[in-house]
Amino acid sequence: MGSVDRCDKTLPLNEMIFYVRRDAGLRARWQSDLEGLAREFGLGAAEYEALRDKDVRRLHELGVHQYYVPQILRLFFGASANSNAHPALEAYRRAYPTEAAQAMKLQEELRRREA
């Protein structure tokens, strides 16, 4: 099966993101006291460090549900983080250079074909 199967449903970070997205107060804490928030939700050191470093590949490897990874980037960078021209793309380029290059090549091919 696919990469989504790497998800560890018991990972505290997966629970934390669910509650943070739904609560404006927790979203403010994300900006002001991420380390304290992580501690309250029981994140391990590796989880916190991957989160702090916005390390997409490491977050995947730890078992963060992959849908949540762009949501994490949105929490750091704002709502525009899901357009293709945002730091989200840069974070994925760093994590998965081959896949990102293939995607950009496909996009260029599609643009040429449909121009």
Next chain:
Amino acid sequence: MAEIVAAMAMTHSPGLTGWFDRAPAHYQSQALRALGEMRDRLHAARPDAVVVFSNDHLLNWPINNTPEYTVGIGAEHVGPADWYDEWLALAKYRIPGHPSLARYLVSEGARRRLALAYLREMQFDDGVSVPMHYLNPAGSIPLVPVTMNCTVPPIPTPARAYEVGATLREMIEAYPGSERIAVVATGGLSHEPGGPRYFWVDEEFDLWFLEMLKKGDHRALLAECTLERMEAAGSGGTAELLAWVLVLAFTEGPADVLAYMPAIDWRTGTGMVIWNQLAGR
């Protein structure tokens, strides 16, 4: 008894509202034309309620407890959720619910051994918000939202979605009222939200899947369109097409494919489909 009066399916890509103008102009015009036709056909069917099937993007339930299906039973539905409104570039909307039908589905489902969780206050992400923005912009058609798990392992199979669709069709047709009911599937086509292939779509898979819908052979589609094949075309996202497979069980024969765009800018293979023939007619 209630009557099924329309069945259709569309992508719910957040780019369709949030960053619509990032896609090529001809994608934009194709999408608007197809969505306009869907809206016209939906309203022409004069439904008393629209039942929308879409995956929940881990918004309504925490990952330690993700029901396979959840019915929104509220008297009114308000969206998008705060976390999504800026991202989707949508103002808050209010759509009346149809609590009688929604609560019937939950209770009758239990009698038929189909577990349907429910929420009185459901939160809405792109899955319902984007389709309602285009298909039900004035909120004039009461809504019964049904969210599905299409992304948290274990992901249900297409065969299971079709089986549930057949049961729901029987249940809706047995609903003790004279309501006219439309069903809309949202999600897909190929994409891998947040995965290593986040910025990629699988045009070949999408065209193959839509061709299967055009042929209208349900048995062949279920045999060939396995969960493994969906996952290979975009893990954790392409399986949103389980909603389309569910609605397929409300139909017979070929679907009209109104549009297809391999819209990497919108982050999904993007398509719109209407079925002309409903099951049992």
